[in-house]
Amino acid sequence: MANTAELTVDGKSYSFPTLEGTEHEKAFDISNLRDQTGYVTLDRGYKNTGATKSAITFLDGEQGILQYRGYSIEDLAAKASFLEVAYLLIYGELPTQEQFSQFETAIRRHTLVNEDMRKIFDGFPVKAHPMGVLSSLVSAMSAFYPDLEAGTEEDKTDLHIIRLLAKLPTIATWSYKRALGHPMNYPKNNLDYIPNFLNMMFSLPVEEYKVDPVVAEALNVLLILHADHEQNCSTSTVRLVGSSQANIYSSISAGISALWGPLHGGANQEVIEMLEDIKADGGDVSKYVEMAKNAKTTGFRLFGFGHRVYKNFDPAPGSSKRLPMMC
DSSP, X not given: OOOEEEEEETTEEEEXXXXXXXXXXXXXXXXXXXXXXXXXXXXXXXTTOOOSOOSXXXXXXXXXXXXXXXXXXXXXXXHOOHHHHHHHHHHSSOOOHHHHHHHXXXXXXXXXXXXXXHHHHHTSOTTOOHHHXXXXXXXXXXXHSOSOOXXXXXXXXXXXXXXXXXXXXHHHHHHHHHHHTOOOOOOOTTSOHHHHHHHHHHOBTTBOOOOOHHHHHHHHHHHHHTSOOSSOHHHHHHHHHHTTTOOHHHHHHHHHHHHHSTTTTTHHHHHHHHHHXXXXXXXXXXXXXXXXXXXXXXXXXXXXXXXXXXXXXXXXXXXXXOOOOXX
């Protein structure tokens, strides 16, 4: 007989089932709480609330554990490519060589962005924040790619996913190149996913650009580590907007806007700005460490340390050389 949780309120007793996840996390199923009792729960910050069942990501902040589809983040970061991990998250398993080849080829064929979207981009101020531009242009993709293609709903969804994975790097580089006053680069589909992005970011028409393999590897690991983090703010936003059956581009656009916030992905910007300030001040790191230790008097905060979820340590990749991860 399954375990139940007993709740007594207003002199009446109610039973609610308990659940156990694949990683032995336990939960009370209160889906019928209001129907049975007339009460709802109050959970500020959703620290104690699971909004859905998922087999995609497991996160244990106390133990510093992050897993994608049962694979540890350390193993994936050390041995897989970002696109392999993307395939794993989307379809539930690591790709075979043939599956990966088809997936990668499909992405290569959709890296180019409609030139009319450039006209929209040109309307933004030069100093517009890249996240605002990205959110707006992803939302605009719903107008450029209405759901009119032939095929099953599953086929259409796959195509939208491919488009987003393929075109987001191209769109992201536009803001960077424009801020520098440089001409924008078109994708080169003879390059792999990450080298293609780096080439669009840093190449100039006046000289040859060679992708630094160390930088490419670092970016590969960075993208894997950020690929999914369970039901965080931006993921929950995408699910909430998508629950209205809004199209995938509008839903992802909303998630980008949520990610922009300084208490979410925007915290990375604060870290970069802090490091630039330290460098401009002579690069005396010890000075700023001392300032952080005396924050009550100095008012200085050391960004990039501490995490709302990971209380023990933040999972990080191993140092082993990356090896092919495909099954």
